[in-house]
Amino acid sequence: MVIEKDWVVVLKALAHPTRLRIVAELLQGTKCVTSMQDLLPASQANISQHLGILRNARVVDFTQDGAQRCYYVCRPELVGGLLELLRDAPAPPA
Amino acid sequence: MVIEKDWVVVLKALAHPTRLRIVAELLQGTKCVTSMQDLLPASQANISQHLGILRNARVVDFTQDGAQRCYYVCRPELVGGLLELLRDAPAPPA
DNA sequence: CCTTGATATAAGCATATTCGAATATATTTC
DNA sequence: GAAATATATTCGAATATGCTTATATCAAGG
Numbered sequence: 001m002v003i004e005k006d007w008v009v010v011l012k013a014l015a016h017p018t019r020l021r022i023v024a025e026l027l028q029g030t031k032c033v034t035s036m037q038d039l040l041p042a043s044q045a046n047i048s049q050h051l052g053i054l055r056n057a058r059v060v061d062f063t064q065d066g067a068q069r070c071y072y073v074c075r076p077e078l079v080g081g082l083l084e085l086l087r088d089a090p091a092p093p094a
Numbered sequence: 095m096v097i098e099k100d101w102v103v104v105l106k107a108l109a110h111p112t113r114l115r116i117v118a119e120l121l122q123g124t125k126c127v128t129s130m131q132d133l134l135p136a137s138q139a140n141i142s143q144h145l146g147i148l149r150n151a152r153v154v155d156f157t158q159d160g161a162q163r164c165y166y167v168c169r170p171e172l173v174g175g176l177l178e179l180l181r182d183a184p185a186p187p188a
Numbered sequence: 189c190c191t192t193g194a195t196a197t198a199a200g201c202a203t204a205t206t207c208g209a210a211t212a213t214a215t216t217t218c
Numbered sequence: 219g220a221a222a223t224a225t226a227t228t229c230g231a232a233t234a235t236g237c238t239t240a241t242a243t244c245a246a247g248g
Contacts, residue, residue, distance in 0.1 A: 004180070007114065008110065008111050008114060010180065011105055011109035012109040014105050014109075015102055015105035015106040015108075015109045016102065016205090016206090017099070020101065032224080032225090033225060033226095034224065034225085042207090043207080043208070043209095045209080045226080046207060046208080048225060048226055048227085049207080049226085052226080066215065066224090067214070067216065068224065069224080077179075077183070078179055078183040081175075081179045082176060083095065085171075086098070086105075087095070089104075089169060089172040090169070090171075110235090112236095126194080127196095128193090128194065136237090137237080137238075139195090139196080139237085139238075140236080140237060142195060142196055143237085145195095145196090158245095160194090161245045162193095162195085163194080163196095
């Protein structure tokens with residue numbers, strides 16, 4: 001199987017607790033940065049940094065709504081599918 | 095959705111070109127370390143280190159066969175499913 | 189036991205990530 | 219246009235990753 005470089009970028013983007021949490025929240029529905037600050041134990045700057053990484057990986061995108069940016073998962077089948085797989089994954093053999 | 099810490103460990107383990115390549119190869123069938131060296135452009139020590147990371151993440155395990163260790167993916171539904179999702183993922187919106 | 193083949197671990201260095209603090213930019217409102 | 223709100227960027231220090239080289243372990247054969 002050919003390993004696409006983009007896959008690693010996506011996986012790396014998701015491989016962080018805060019970022020995984022962000023995309024899980026965004027799968028529930030579009031959110032602006034301020035509302036994410038209420039949900040996550042991270043500073044505004046930090047959330048913005050993580051969003052930048054997710055944006056670079058093409059995992060999320062946003063629509064501008066006045067001064068606000070409404071973020072959403074731009075490949076929900078992929079990201080949602082990944083989270084579902086993880087959620088349903090049986091515990092590893094001891 | 096609850097974010098399990100283990101998920102991040104699995105994603106981090108897979109978020110590396112060599113390691114992703116290793117699991118892709120192992121999904122095709124069990125392999126010992128020596129035969130992986132023929133497939134990958136990496137040193138023995140390096141491959142062994144990556145295998146250690148995959149082991150810690152409970153992504154792979156091995157059976158000992160004499161001096162050889164035969165590695166295999168120990169959660170093939172999960173890992174195979176992830177790779178399939180990535181492979182089938184449409185290109186992100188430009 | 190000594191050697192050889194297979195694999196793992198340790199040490200060291202270069203590079204990358206992460207996060208906080210401060211600052212910048214853009215938009216709305218008054 | 220000044221102040222307030224929303225978000226992004228920059229910088230620096232701490233920490234983590236990745237890779238190389240060298241060394242250790244461990245099993246099998248002689």
